[in-house]
Amino acid sequence: MEENHLFPVFFKLNRLHTLVVGGGNIGHEKLNAMLQNCPDANITVVATWFLPEVEALAQQHHTITLIQKEFSCGDMIGKNLVIAATNDKELNYTIWEKAKCSKVLINVADTPELCDFYLGSIVQKGNLKIAISTNGKSPTVAKRLKQVLQEAIPDTLDEVLNKLQVIRDRLKGDFTEKVKQLNKITDVLVQEKEKEQ
Numbered sequence: 128m129e130e131n132h133l134f135p136v137f138f139k140l141n142r143l144h145t146l147v148v149g150g151g152n153i154g155h156e157k158l159n160a161m162l163q164n165c166p167d168a169n170i171t172v173v174a175t176w177f178l179p180e181v182e183a184l185a186q187q188h189h190t191i192t193l194i195q196k197e198f199s200c201g202d203m204i205g206k207n208l209v210i211a212a213t214n215d216k217e218l219n220y221t222i223w224e225k226a227k228c229s230k231v232l233i234n235v236a237d238t239p240e241l242c243d244f245y246l247g248s249i250v251q252k253g254n255l256k257i258a259i260s261t262n263g264k265s266p267t268v269a270k271r272l273k274q275v276l277q278e279a280i281p282d283t284l285d286e287v288l289n290k291l292q293v294i295r296d297r298l299k300g301d302f303t304e305k306v307k308q309l310n311k312i313t314d315v316l317v318q319e320k321e322k323e324q
């Protein structure tokens with residue numbers, strides 16, 4: 128079976144500065160995805176025009192800056208991540224070239240081969256977050272799987288996480304002993320599943 132070699136990480140987008148080039152459908156989709164995960168994400172959107180939905184997001188989130196203009200190399204200065212989401216493939220390629228020169232990580236929405244990272248489909252339940260990737264094979268399947276997992280994971284799991292955090296903070300002993308105790312307490316989570324089988 129083919130393998131997915133992507134390595135998932137969870138970025139703190141309020142501590143980074145992201146540039147999105149393009150404020151149309153895809154710019155909006157990517158902006159929305161970031162804000163649903165991190166409402167105070169620090170994002171600058173550069174585009175020649177913006178969808179009203181993008182303008183509305185900028186109104187709701189004061190950490191979003193919209194700059195109406197054509198992309199220029201200077202836009203890359205001080206950015207950590209870039210998403211190229213214009214409808215101009217050549218321009219997206221130029222943005223990729225500039226990102227490479229500046230050593231900035233880039234996602235080129237219309238060209239997976241040029242992407243340093245993909246956005247995942249995200250399941251959210253309180254403190255729990257699961258990121259899904261299909262290796263770029265089918266974002267639609269990623270979305271469907273997200274819906275299935277969103278339903279299947281009980282809301283009470285967040286209470287479990289909070290209680291475990293209290294226990295974790297109270298546990299005494301050295302690191303190995305703590306890990307042993309936490310594994311013992313949470314053993315029931317896997318035992319229940321084994322009983323069903």
Ligand SMILES: C[C@@]1(CC(=O)O)C2=NC(=C\c3[nH]c(c(CCC(=O)O)c3CC(=O)O)Cc3[nH]c(c(CC(=O)O)c3CCC(=O)O)/C=C3\N/C(=C\2)[C@@H](CCC(=O)O)[C@]3(C)CC(=O)O)/[C@H]1CCC(=O)O
Nearest residue numbers: 160239245246247248249260261262263265266267269270
């Ligand atoms: C997960 C999600 C995150 C997000 O964007 O928030 C995401 N795409 C989502 C939706 C979605 N995207 C597309 C459709 C239409 C149906 C279809 O094609 O299936 C739908 C479904 C819909 O909208 O219902 C079209 C599409 N997408 C890409 C291309 C380019 C290409 O493949 O060449 C094209 C064709 C453009 C064209 O044909 O013109 C590329 C990428 N899309 C990815 C992520 C990355 C791979 C993720 C993975 O590994 O699975 C990757 C590689 C790069 C990236 O964008 O980061 C989000 C789920 C939303 C949710 O969870 O609700």
Ligand SMILES: NC(=O)c1ccc[n+]([C@@H]2O[C@H](COP(=O)([O-])OP(=O)(O)OC[C@H]3O[C@@H](n4cnc5c(N)ncnc54)[C@H](O)[C@@H]3O)[C@@H](O)[C@H]2O)c1
Nearest residue numbers: 149150151152153154174175176197198212213214236237
């Ligand atoms: N990755 C994905 O999930 C995904 C999904 C569907 C489509 N796509 C691809 O994404 C691309 C964008 O599609 P769209 O529907 O958002 O297009 P769109 O026409 O809705 O928006 C294009 C945006 O690019 C901006 N733009 C164009 N030239 C510019 C310039 N010189 N400087 C600054 N901004 C400029 C426009 O101002 C506009 O905001 C398409 O190539 C499409 O194939 C990707």
